[in-house]
Amino acid sequence: MIDKVPPQPAPEWKHTPEQITAGIASVISESKTLNDRIAAVSEPRFDNVIKTLVDEEQGRYGDVRQLLFYHSVSADKDIRESSAKAEEVYREYSIETSMREDMFKVVDTVFKQDPDLDAESKRLLEKMHLDYVRNGLALPKETQEELKQLQKKLSSLELAYKTNLSENTEFILFSKEELIGLPEDNLSQLEQVDGKYKMTFKYPDVLPVGKYVQNADTRRRAFVGDQNKATENSELLSEAVKLRAQIATILGYKTHAAYVLEERMAKSPENVFAFLNDLRSKLTDAGRAEIARLLELKKQDQKALGLLEDSTFNVWDYRFYDRLLLETAYDVDDQKISEYFPMQQTVEKMLGIFEELFSLRFVEITGADRSVWHEDCKQFAVWEVKEGDEISFVGWLYFDLHPRTGKYGHAANFNLNPGYTDKEGKRVYPVTALVCNFSKPTATKPSLLKHNEVVTLFHELGHGIHNLVSVTTYARFHGTRVARDFVEAPSQMLEFWCWQPAQLKRLSGHYLSPTKPIDDALVERIVKSKHVNGSLFALRQLHFGLFDLTLHTAPAGEVDVAKLWNEMRQDIALLQQADEVTHGYASFGHLMGGYDAGYYGYLWSEVFAADIFYSKFRADAMNREAGMAYRDAILRPGGSREETESLKLLLGREPTNEAFLAELGITV
Secondary structure (H helix, E strand, O other), rough: OOOOOOOOOOOHHHHHHHHHHHHHHHHHHHHHHHOOOHHHOOOHHHHHHHHHHHHHHHOOOHHHHHHHHHHHHHOOOOHHHHHHHHHHHHHHHHHHHHHOOHHHHHHHHHHHOOOOOOOHHHHHHHHHHHHHOOOOOOOOHHHHHHHHHHHHHHHHHHHHHHHHHHHHOOOEEEHHHHHHOOOOOHOOOOOOEOOOOEEOOOHHHHHHHHHHHHOOOHHHHHHHHHHHOOOOHHHHHHHHHHHHHHHHHHOOOOOHHHHOOOOOOOOHHHHHHHHHHHHHHHHHHHHHHHHHHHHHHHHHHHHHHOOOOOOOOEEEHHHHHHHHHHHHHHHHHHHHHHHHEEEEHHHHHHHHHHHHHHHHEEEEOOOOHHOOOOOOOOOEEEEEEEEOOOEEEEEEEEEEEOOOOOOOOOEEEEEOOOOOOOOOEEEOEEEEEEEEOOOOOOOOOOOOOOOOHHHHHHHHHHHHHHHHHHOOOHHHOOOOOOOOOOOOOOHHHHHHHHHHHHHHHHHOOOOOOOOOOOOOHHHHHHHHHHOOHHHHHHHHHHHHHHHHHHHHHHHHHOHHHHHHHHHHHHHHOOOOOOOOOOOOHHHHHHOOOOOOOOOOOHHHHHHHHHHHHHHHHHHOHHHHHHHHHHHHHOOOOOOOOOHHHHHHHOOOOOOHHOOOHOOOOOOO
């Protein structure tokens, strides 16, 4: 029991729309005053330019991120709209200030002095200087102004795309007969309208329809409807791709992908294409074999239902027959498994694993002391137990795990306030939040997590832990603020825990009898099923990655986006779609949310994740010594040094792809 009071209070979540508007205006005003003062420094040095600028700006990070976070989570539409407008205003200001020539001049002066600095401060100076160069500050004045206007236009497109998704309320009405096969728990959560069931495109509604409903036409309508939601985003993405290409050309890069990848571990589009195409060549035959197996199952199913044989395996068939294969050939029943993973209990046990591995303690805040943005949220104070049982505060952690109108629709971690050392030398502690969309409890059952949802929750919590245990001097390098093609590696590495028999049992407990863990035989079947249709899953990721990279290497961004999306799915993912033309890129939030020319990173970073797990944890997933070494080498430094340096420090060698290929069943 920890009865200490955290040295830093949790954020208060009581903003009105007017306070959000006024708050962002105040931040911008203070920032502009500071920048004007910095730009006028007559003798620029690191301490009176870079350090002063960073000390004051990062002190406002938490305020800004909180005000903009409401857009993703508030149940109040007026607050969401005010937050979205604040984000638009702040984005415009950020573009303005990032392209101030007078600021570049003083930073450039300090950079050319090559001051004697500690490693993290030197990295900060180099990154700040490079930011200005990559923003075009070394170009003629008229070109800078053109770039500024293009960046503002691009920012508006990205924000509109995001808003269209979060505010989307489209749905399809199905009769009960059209939903035969849908488990009662899922059916009971659907709102009824005029005697029919309303399926929205939120995860807890649409995904079970694809997995369980027998009627192929229902599955088709659900899949196509979900793919074609927020159609207004199609044009926004096309326009953004052209703008990105135009900006890259002005900055002297061949393509937008070349511009983006300059700062990533991959370094160039050519390297990424080679990586993805090599994987594709190794996985395609295995994918075709998996399709053939699923197609045979489909034929058997159609015969049993008295239907005409359909020898085409469509994209809306995949989830249904993948699930059916797991149930029939592997005796893995998602519904039965979920009974052993009631959400609240599973979260508590996940936290227990992280406590043991990383010497942490999570204390839930309840009652009048709780400070949250919605009643569904849980709040934790996080502590570290050091040698001699010394307790030190780590930061604040939030969980917001159920869907609601207007809320961010996927699963993500939000780093609400990065940790850093302030100008008085005091530690400012991080605040991080997990935002997911798992089914709500019913009148008779708690929220139950399917195994893939357990994996998702563990993954996102991995990001949260990264943000919590990172300790850097500057907020810029804190936690998940690493190279985009490395950021997923720590969380992907932790997914392995969800496939270890001992850890699965530790996480489990039947919702009717919490002390009853999942039985060994079922655990064994789950573990054996890990790579069932694994090639098809990887090919689906390759479709996304190659689509993204092809978009962002197209000359002038001129590409038929719909044609590319649909043809690539069939060619790469091997899934047909009859004559349906879908527009899944209109809800592919990564492309307008920071992963442009970067989606490949999910597969790229899996190389490092597998290497770390196989090298350090495969023999004993709860090895405390390995956990602490991993925490200190990979998580603690965040982006304050090169990612390859952190990997080599932990592994004692250069990373390799041997474990990654072994996981995919590829022999080299």
